[in-house]
Amino acid sequence: LLRQIGGARSGACQSDFFAAWDVVIRALPTDKVNEIHEDGTSLLSCMLKLAGEFEGLLPLERLVSNFIQRPDLNHAVLKSTPNLGGYGFPGYCIAGTAPVMWLCLRGKKRHRVSSSSTSGNRNLLGKVPLTVLESCFVPSPLVSGSDNILQYILEPVSIRHATDKRAEEALLCQVVAQRYGLVDHIHRNDEGVCALSYAEQFVHNTGPSLHSGAWVRVRDIITERMLDGCHDLGKRADDESFLFLTHVVQELRGALESADSYDENLSEQSHLRHVVASFAAAEAERANSIRMQWLARGWRFEHRSLAQQITEVLQHYRSVRAQWDAGNMRRGREASRGVQVFHFTSSSLFNGGQIMSQGGEALDEERQAAGWMQAADAVTEHIVHSEPAAMPHANDAGYRAARRQLIVDEEWAQSRQRQINDPGCDELRATEGGLEQDGIRLHILEFSRTPKAFHDALDNDDDLS
Secondary structure (H helix, E strand, C coil), X not given: CHHHHHHHCCHHHHHHHHHXXXXXXXXCCHHHHCCECCCCCEHHHHHHHHHHHCCCCHHHHHHHHHHHCCXXXXXXXXXXXXXXXXXXCCCCCCCCECCHHHHHCCEECCCCCCCEECCCCCHHHHHCCHHHHXXXXXXXXXXXXXXXXXXXXXXXXXXXXXXXXXXXXXXXXXXXXXXXXXXXXXXXXXXXXCHHHHHHHHHHHHCCCHHHHHHHHHHHHHHHHHHHHHHHHHHCCCHHHHHHHHHHHHHHHHHHHHHHCCCCCCCCCHHHHHHHHHHHHHHHHHHHHHHHHHHHCCCCCCCCCHHHHHHHHHHHHHHHHHHHHHHHHHHHHHHHCCCCCECCCHXXXXXXXXXXXXXXXXXXXXXXXXXXXXXXXXXXXXXXXCCCCCCCCCCHHHHHHHHHHHHHHHHHHHHHHHHHHCCCCCCCCCCCCCHHHHCCCCCCCCCCCCCCCHHHHHHHCHHHC
């Protein structure tokens, strides 16, 4: 019907049509507005798909924008993930199930450094209030080429593709980058490149003034969020976070190497280099703290220099993480044969700390604690040093026994002294670990003069008779 109206080239007819449609949609009951079908589709997804086919049709865009801002529209609809099949979402890189707002994205072809294809209605991204956009955007799945949404929008970075990107997409990237956790920001696609590499190279190619500096803000938010994660990891002192810190450093160094060898020029990597240096410094500082703890326990290192000892600590924890990863791979193979197992995902440390089962169910806290207790035990069980650990002195046990005996004797003497001074006191303080259990007590008492009640106490106590 819209195509027939458009073919008639009648502006009045279009206005009448959308005016009538607006009346119908406003009159819909709340349950119909918030209805989500089994495949995840809803009235909103249908409207966004239609708006993508008629981008620039202002009455339609206004209608969809008003619908998104309805006070009775449930956030579950905004966060829904419809399954639209292989050609439901814009372009060719998004297929299957994805967040509903991805219907407003730019379409892309499957290969890298390619121009845009059929796109969604990106004008709607600018018309939706920022608070609504923040609440409706869910953590994104990976698209073709293992891109997350930041990598999907930012690539390609060549200046000849600058017109492919819109200011509305930069706004969406700012929202996503602010909400992403560290594990999302260090994510590397099939080419091994992270989103920060694309962001700073795009700003370098197009200049800081494009879209009033919106893409500069995208680059800076990603950098700030990664440095915030570095600061948080640097303050922690548990083995779990340190294991993840070594993983982050390894991933970031790999991302820097991949950017240097990328087919498209990614020469501007100053922000990423700063992030890598910050994480490496945090890793070295925490490794030095662990080194000091090991030395305090009496452990020895093969080398004497500080740098070499820190390297030994890092090598040990990397071997522990490698063993953990190998265990996850083994459990994954068992799961593929139908055995229900639990595995540790990279996002569990920095996006909520959840360990998920193969079927997607959350692992209970007891199993989570047990799994990490096993990892923590590995930190101390598999350490091999060239020198033996410090041992207690051979006379320490004898000294403690003699000291204990002196304390017992002193308590016994004080209780006897109280009995002598107060003959009416029949309660004696029990001397834990004393010699009453042996049935024989031998003491030598010396007095400069005999106390008044000494003889009475002597007559009444078998041990002193």
